[in-house]
Amino acid sequence: MNDIKQFLRSNALRPTKQRIVIAGYLFDGTDKHVTAESLSTELAKRKHIISLATIYNTLHDFYENGLLKKLTLSADRVYFDTNTDDHHHFYSEKEQFLIDINKNIKVNGLPKTPRNKKINKIEVIVHLDK
Amino acid sequence: MNDIKQFLRSNALRPTKQRIVIAGYLFDGTDKHVTAESLSTELAKRKHIISLATIYNTLHDFYENGLLKKLTLSADRVYFDTNTDDHHHFYSEKEQFLIDINKNIKVNGLPKTPRNKKINKIEVIVHLDK
DNA sequence: TATCAGTTTAGAATGATTCTAAAGTGTTGA
DNA sequence: TCAACACTTTAGAATCATTCTAAACTGATA
Incomplete structure (x- = not known):
């Protein structure tokens, strides 16, 4: 609890009740993939009712501070990943099936990066x- | 024109006025990346007013028949690619910058495919x- | 050329996400 | 401890890409 507060403060995020609850859930040590909707549902199960607007705000705040990765898997919702290490994914749109590939994947044969651009990821x- | 009709027929698509116009634009020999919106705009420039609903329908019909690839680049719109070969992309969300990587990219180090699943792409x- | 299944379309509906602006709450300095 | 204010939260409205609906239209077939 106090470590969560410190954790938030150290990321320049004011430790509000809502952020503490959300961070407590997301950063409990196990990797998670969430959408705004799924996060809202999980928190509700735990009797934590937080408005969707705040959930969106918080996910973005965490993302902006590098605490979450944003995944672009399908066009109809945004996934956030608590595993911020460099890694990849197996994904089944039909089954909403999503698992990390933590092995060291190597992409070979990339052409030159376009002029004046830099690879982000x-x-x-x-x-x-x- | 008649080749376009044949082309559509050979893909089990009835060659309607709208599909002929859209196919004529998309499959002119140059690779293209389009969204429903960008396609609508391009056709309008050429004085072809086709309803957005039809543009969506047609893009999906073409996609379902393997004439287009669907790209999952950002969460806010769907891109279709007339290059249906196996290839990849450079992408800048900020600049809506998108170019093909046709070189033979090799992804090494993939773990075992999850049980009972098959890799689609x-x-x-x-x-x-x- | 009549018929009918396949298409097109305007407009409504959907659904994820963002916006607004008003109320609430950490934080800071005295 | 507390006033004051910037930062947050929130309900509800707004946005925007996409899909749906149901009525009008049009290729294909005989």
């Missing part, structure tokens, strides 16, 4: 099923 | 900028 999505 | 997105 390389995302490998292994789509399962059709 | 491997998508590599090289995100530029931050």
